[in-house]
Amino acid sequence: MISDKVKEILNEQINKEFYSSYLYLAMSAHLYHMGLYGIAKWFEIQAGEEIEHGMQLFDYVIKRKAKINLKQVETPIFEFSSLRDLFEQSYEHERKITNAFNEIANLTENECDRATRKFIDEYLEEQIEEENIFHMIIKKIKIFGESEASLYLLDKELGKRKSTQYRK
Numbered sequence: 117m118i119s120d121k122v123k124e125i126l127n128e129q130i131n132k133e134f135y136s137s138y139l140y141l142a143m144s145a146h147l148y149h150m151g152l153y154g155i156a157k158w159f160e161i162q163a164g165e166e167i168e169h170g171m172q173l174f175d176y177v178i179k180r181k182a183k184i185n186l187k188q189v190e191t192p193i194f195e196f197s198s199l200r201d202l203f204e205q206s207y208e209h210e211r212k213i214t215n216a217f218n219e220i221a222n223l224t225e226n227e228c229d230r231a232t233r234k235f236i237d238e239y240l241e242e243q244i245e246e247e248n249i250f251h252m253i254i255k256k257i258k259i260f261g262e263s264e265a266s267l268y269l270l271d272k273e274l275g276k277r278k279s280t281q282y283r284k
């Protein structure tokens with residue numbers, strides 16, 4: 117059994133992961149409309165991964181015999197002036213998610229919940245990867261710019277991303 121505080125924060129995190137999925141899916145839709153099909157596919161796969169993150173948390177809460185309390189997933193509202201801006205907003209979003217996991221880690225330590233603390237480690241490591249990937253793409257855009265040729269190459273490269281188990 118986990119404490120009420122831990123249950124509550126994990127339920128909130130499930131919502132945040134599903135919101136992340138919605139956010140990236142909305143970005144993907146914009147990119148499909150713009151004709152940047154490779155980058156759109158990249159965001160669509162990212163959206164699928166966020167659902168996996170949410171579902172792993174869901175499974176954990178169930179396994180710990182705590183109540184799932186699904187909250188409304190907000191509609192993502194965003195505007196972007198360039199591709200670089202879009203990736204920078206995504207990077208900022210991931211940094212917020214990392215902070216959220218750090219808060220969960222702190223709470224589980226205060227609650228002496230070692231099992232959940234250990235479970236969260238996987239997410240903390242995953243966040244390092246998530247932040248790095250967005251950061252790397254931003255760096256590339258900063259170096260090569262957003263000319264037609266650069267966008268063509270970036271679209272081609274990101275379009276090679278392989279689907280995860282969620283989206284075959």
Ligand code: OFO
Binds near residue numbers: 136210213243
């Ligand atoms: Fe779930 O890692 Fe991104 O948000």
